[in-house]
Amino acid sequence: MIKYLSGYFTPSFLKKRIKNIEFFMRYPIEIQNKLIGQLILYAKNTEFGKKYRFHEIKKYQQFSERIPLCKYANLKSVIKRIRKGEKNILWPGSVKWFAKSSGTTNTRSKYIPVTPSSMNECHYKAGKDMLSIYIHNHPKTKIFFGKAVRLGGSHELYKNYNTFYGDLSSILIKNMPFWAEYICIPRKKIALMSEWEKKLETLIKETCGKDVRILLGVCSWLxxxxNRLLKKFDKKKINEIWPNIEVIFHGGVSLNSYIHQYNNLFEKSINYYDVYSASEGFFAIQYQKNVKDLLLLLNHGIFYEFIPVEEIDNINPKILSLDKVELNKNYALVISTNAGLWRYIVGDTVKFTSLSPYKISISGRTTHYINSFGEELIIENAEKALNITCLKTDSIIHEYTAGPVYMNKKNSGAHEWIIEFKKHPKNLCNFRDILDNELKYLNSDYEIKRYKNMVLGPPIIYVARNGLFYDWLKKHKKLGGQNKIPRLSNDRKYIDSILNMENLKNK
Known part of the structure; x- marks a missing residue:
């Protein structure tokens, strides 16, 4: 159903979603308390619910005392049973779809259950809210006069059992409701192609001549x-191909590393809206234009808890409900969901930038950091330091990764960076020194470890050739979808693999 307003149109059901968003913003704790009660009630007769006597749980304190924290390793054998067709294990009924997690380039795969409840009441509901927020912020938008290009992953049948797996984006595309399918291109058959490079070429042909106004996807792959689209049609700006392009909805990796490249692609400014979506759920959406923190979605089938990041490795860490969190502190995210994940540690860290309403920024990963020497370098530090360094050196970074160099009897430790530049700095030593100083300024632990080179020496930087990271992903069959280069790693697994690929390790 289309509703016309002052010559512009928006689907009326999307516009009405704003009232629901404003409601959970106004009553966040009440909404979350009601939600956990509903999740427990719905799952009380599952194997998991019976084991932990869900029928006895009346208050959050009972839930927090009774249900243990878990990581994927704790669920692996249970999920294997569910994939074989066993019912009523973590969530009522059987589960047909599993999101094959590609959050890192780790070869060990995770299969996250995706239930009809999580699809409809989390992912698709959040998708409607994403568009509703945009309409609310841009009341004269004309995005629904044109099409949206979705850049998803691949989908395939898990052949041993009657279940399906693939990137979350592919599962959502496969089951997409009519209102989303109406505006999206390419066709499902193309969107679900597993061969990434063939898909790109087909996608370029499919979108040629279409009135594209929205882009959706992981910003690195977009x-x-x-860039391939421009090269194919020998154009300098995307507006020459799509004159009405208006907004990019992006997630998966930070836009900060790519914003200069994006701005150079368009002859007039467009809108960027960030979302925080993972295989486990759709967690948050940018609520205001030009304000990058994200509104936490509180009535989308996910109950949230938080572990102070300094407690994450403790046997019995402190766990906080939403009403106990504080501003500007790093927390590991814990979720209980309508897909049957109970007190599941996602692996991301967040900071609250506002408590009324609850808004967050993604500060990093519990596993994507460098802390080999007590320096506690997180993604947030790295991104800010690199952005400032690029501004000061008039350079642009395309991709990067970093890891530790371990100390020995002769040398202190260091951080080793592999950086692929879109625009090279004039002086690499100057770039290194500025990066080092910015990291010291942003991270006092790093600064202490850098004192007189006693623990950490200055950063070591390798300049990667153009396309190195892309070729590395291709070699490891990680092209497309939500695959991405790990920015920081506390070991040398990734960095050695990339260096060895170019025979750079001992140069």
Missing amino acids: LIFL
Whole structure:
């Protein structure tokens, strides 16, 4: 159903979603308390619910005392049973779809259950809210006069059992409701192609001549697609191909590393809206234009808890409900969901930038950091330091990764960076020194470890050739979808693999 307003149109059901968003913003704790009660009630007769006597749980304190924290390793054998067709294990009924997690380039796969409840009441509901917020912020938008390009992953049948797995984006595309399918291109058959490079070429042909106004996807892969599009049609700006392009909805990796490249692709400014979506759920959406923190979604089938990041490795860490969190502190995210994940540690860290309403920024990963020497370097530090360094050196970074160099009897430790530049700095030593100083300024632990080179020496930087990271992902069959380069790693697994690929390790 289309409703016309002052010559512009928006689907009326999307516009009405704003009232629901404003309601959970106004009553966040009440909404969350009601939600956990509903999740427990719905799952009380499952194997998990019976084991932990869900029928006895009346208050959050009972829930927190009774249900243990878990990581994927704790669920692996249970999920294997569910994939074989066993019912009523973590969530009522059987589960047909599993999101094959590609959050890192780790070869060990995770299969996250995706139930009809999580699809409809989390992912698709959040998708409607994403568009509703945009309409609310841009009341004269014309995005629904044109099409949206979705850049998803691949989908395939798990052949031993009657279940399906693939990137979450592919599962959502496969089951997409009519209102979303109406505006989206390419066709499902193309969107679900597993061969990434063939998909790119087909996608370029499919979108040629279409009135594209929305882009959706992981910003690193969207950037590759847009550059190939320009090359294919020998154009300098995307507006020459799509004159009405208006907004990019992006997630998966931070836009900060790519924003200069994106701005160079368009002859007039467009809108960027960040979302925080993972295989486990759709957690948050940018609520205000030009304000990058994210509104936590509180009535989308996910109950949230938080572990102070300094407690994450403790046997019995402190766990906080939403009403106990504080501003500007790093927390590991814990979720209980309508897909049957109970007190599941996602692996991301967040900071609250506002408590009324509850808004967050993604500060990093519990496993993506460098802390080999007590320096506690997180993604947030790295991104800010690199952005400032690029501004000061008039350079642009395309991709990067970093890891530790371990100390020995002769040398202190260091951080080793592999950086692929879109625009090279004039002086690499100057770039290194500025990066080092910015990291010291942003992270006092790093600064202490850098004192007189006693623990950490200055950063070591390798300049990667153009396309190195892309080729590395291709070699490891990780092209497309939500695959991405790990920015920071506390071991040398990734960095050695990339260096060895170019025979750079001992140069």
